[in-house]
Amino acid sequence: MKTSKNEQDYLKAIYSLKNENNGSVSINAIAQKLSVSSPSATEMIKRLAKKELVIHKPYYGVSLTDLGNHEARFILKSHRVWETFLFEKVGYTMEEVHDEAENLEHASSPRLIESLYVLMGYPATDPHGSEIPTESFWLKNEVELTLDEAQVEQTYHVTLIEEEGKNFFKKLEISLPHLIKVIDILEDKSIIIKEDRESSIVIPPFLQDKIHLMHRR
Ligand SMILES: [Zn+2]
Secondary structure, eight states, X not given: OOOOHHHHHHHHHHHHHHHHHTSOBXXXXXHHHHTOOHHHHHHHHHHXXXXXXXXXXXXXXXXXXXXHHHHHXXXXXXXXXXXXXXXXXXXXXXXXHHHHHHHHHHHOOHHHHHHHHHHTTOOSBOTTSOBOOOSOSOOTTEEEEEGGGOOTTOEEEXXXXXXXXXXXXXXXXXXXXXXXXXXXXXXXXXXXXXXXXXXXXXXXXXXXXXXXXXXXX
């Protein structure tokens, strides 16, 4: 999914406020953090909610979805990897790295960031001492697909289940699967999946593109 620089700044702001407050954050706090008006913050939050990056509950405030959290952590990693790179490899001073990284963080693909991260030997912190997320946002030889493209006998990591799919599992009172094996594909295109030690589940065709997977070749 493509997010704009502005959207990414909001996700980053919500992520850092959330960590300070331990949970959801108010629109006012977000507006203050980004020096924008409350109405324009409200409008952007609506947009992010539509993209399933945040959840906005009246009186509760704004919180990040798994997808929003993932995106925010990538931007954070991008920023800190760039600061480290500029400081260690390019000769920028500590005072100069932040502004440059603010721009570069939005312009970099996961592939570029993970490549720089590996090139520098997996640095634990940026030059300011802030922790760099160790999780990888791009891996060589990994392919992303949805369940309808999966193959029998293969094992897949479930990376994301869209709302419709989540409701399906909720109705069946089954917890969301993480690592699945495709057992069989039936004549009507239903797919039987199984998670380790759990019983198998039949996923109907209309839900299969709502279940996002990662597969290592
Ligand atoms: Zn910085």
